[in-house]
């Protein structure tokens with residue numbers, strides 16, 4: 001039976017890297033005998049917003065809920081639509097309504113990609129950031145008082161539920177179980193953020209009891225970001241709240257030099273709703289339309305999608321193809337950001353051929 | 356007339372680096388003819404807590420409010436007192452009750468100190484983080500419901516006032532005015548944290564109108580942490596909320612390799628209350644008691660204190676002395692963290708002699 005994939009390219013370079021993502025997925029599907037059926041949607045982009053006054057049609061939930069996965073490009077074009085409108089109107093809706101409570105991002109040094117850190121080489125850095133993706137600091141509760149006066153005050157509530165915290169911790173501990181080092185690091189700030197963060201620590205301590213084989217440590221977010229730079233080799237699985245996870249999952253790929261090519265998965269682990277796979281890079285209005293965007297983030301996200309659908313071998317083959325093409329370093333093939341003179345298409349093609 | 360300085364060494368290595376801070380301050384005071392009068396206090400440490408059941412005596416405010424500055428070592432010893440108790444009971448009280456609404460930290464590559472970033476040398480990185488220090492995410496408003504049940508929920512409010520936001524922005528813009536590059540970067544997350552952060556952006560835009568000579572930009576905190584690693588040379592003055600400033604002012608010194616030696620100032624700019632000067636490093640229980648802690652953070656904090664008291668030349672001379680001793684690289688003098696075999700005292704002595 002075919003796996004039904006909803007494709008939403010979104011804005012800017014999202015529309016350019018998406019065809020390459022699909023190209024490589026189709027190559028992998030062919031080689032590993034997987035039946036993928038892609039359906040493309042126009043909504044979830046700023047152009048759609050300009051035409052319809054909203055990012056998504058009213059029945060988007062029903063249109064999408066039956067799919068096995070969502071393959072997303074990038075959303076946002078601040079000159080057309082303010083970010084908080086385009087993002088809360090699309091990506092953040094999917095995450096919440098489809099209860100994609102895990103955001104998973106690998107941070108790994110790749111061959112052929114220069115790390116900004118001194119003296120680090122592939123193998124030295126290889127960890128995952130697991131981010132809570134539906135509650136916490138990203139809340140819609142709060143408001144303004146004494147508006148427009150000197151006494152103006154703005155309040156926004158961070159909301160953590162036991163259900164919300166425990167389920168992301170469980171996912172992270174389970175992931176740590178599958179890794180050779182079996183190590184979990186919790187991001188906290190309980191010395192300063194004195195109500196929610198001590199609670200987070202409490203739940204980590206509680207969950208840790210059920211995983212005696214896992215080595216658990218925690219760092220306050222300030223020193224944790226410092227340690228990403230100073231000791232990236234310390235980390236294996238790092239788990240954080242919505243905001244802390246957001247920060248760490250940009251900083252991690254920055255430390256490996258892979259922020260332009262990193263993938264991410266927004267997962268509903270129970271499979272009750274479709275999960276969503278998207279590159280970490282945004283829509284990059286500054287280079288959009290030139291055909292020079294690096295498609296690896298989209299392709300690597302496709303690999304995570306295949307793994308999620310149960311095809312680990314096929315996903316691994318996609319990542320190996322990416323690494324092989326990067327290692328070869330053919331400047332006719334590689335895009336500019338990784339030192340070549342090639343195009344989005346030349347790089348996508350080369351990776352597809354490898355498979 | 357003498358400047359009255361309250362000295363609180365606090366915990367762990369705080370008690371070891373403090374004498375060196377004072378030694379170098381006294382050398383600078385002698386050379387520049389400044390009259391400093393130090394008064395030492397035992398409170399504000401975990402040992403005080405164990406004896407008295409509180410971090411500070413009830414009349415601490417009255418005891419300290421008449422001083423011209425507070426010179427602080429480090430507080431915290433989790434095995435004795437949980438961090439959120441020791442910190443909310445001391446440092447965070449000072450910041451709030453003495454309305455030290457500015458937290459200022461320099462991020463600078465120093466001669467003789469290795470940066471974890473590839474290919475950066477002194478001169479390449481030199482910026483300030485200005486952090487809001489009294490409100491925002493560090494609030495004491497919130498609580499727990501359905502405690503101990505599956506439905507448990509924890510809420511903590513981020514509170515931003517116009518007064519609180521505007522005054523830190525004004526300080527940061529004023530600081531940017533004094534710098535050759537006249538550049539200000541605002542840390543935000545208005546695409547995700549949809550109530551407080553768009554408000555922060557609004558106030559930045561409003562304040563910017565009064566400083567047409569300042570080049571202003573903003574980044575979301577996730578990509579901003581990435582850019583600290585990828586493009587630290589972009590920054591001049593970076594301003595952020597309490598939490599974002601906390602993160603950036605650890606990450607910045609981490610990128611320059613100076614996290615063990617960085618200083619910080621907690622400032623009440625109006626001088627209505629004393630300001631507080633402390634090293635960024637904590638009490639470091641793991642190396643406490645061995646006499647090997649690097650005293651530069653304490654000494655550099657002393658330099659910021661002298662500058663705050665109106666003696667810029669003397670403060671600069673202290674920083675120059677630090678740089679000179681680091682450049683010389685005498686391994687008998689330097690502490691282990693910077694490649695030597697010396698002690699806290701040998702390094703403090705060498706810097707004092709330079710002055």
Ligand SMILES: CC(C)[C@H](C(=O)O)[C@@H](O)C(=O)O
Pocket residue numbers: 191192222442601
């Ligand atoms: C110890 C802690 C409460 C404090 C803070 O978060 O403010 C520290 O990290 C700092 O930056 O001074």
Ligand SMILES: CC(C)[C@H](C(=O)O)[C@@H](O)C(=O)O
Pocket residue numbers: 087246546547577
């Ligand atoms: C665009 C933004 C709202 C989003 C987030 O903060 O979640 C992005 O940074 C991400 O990490 O996917």
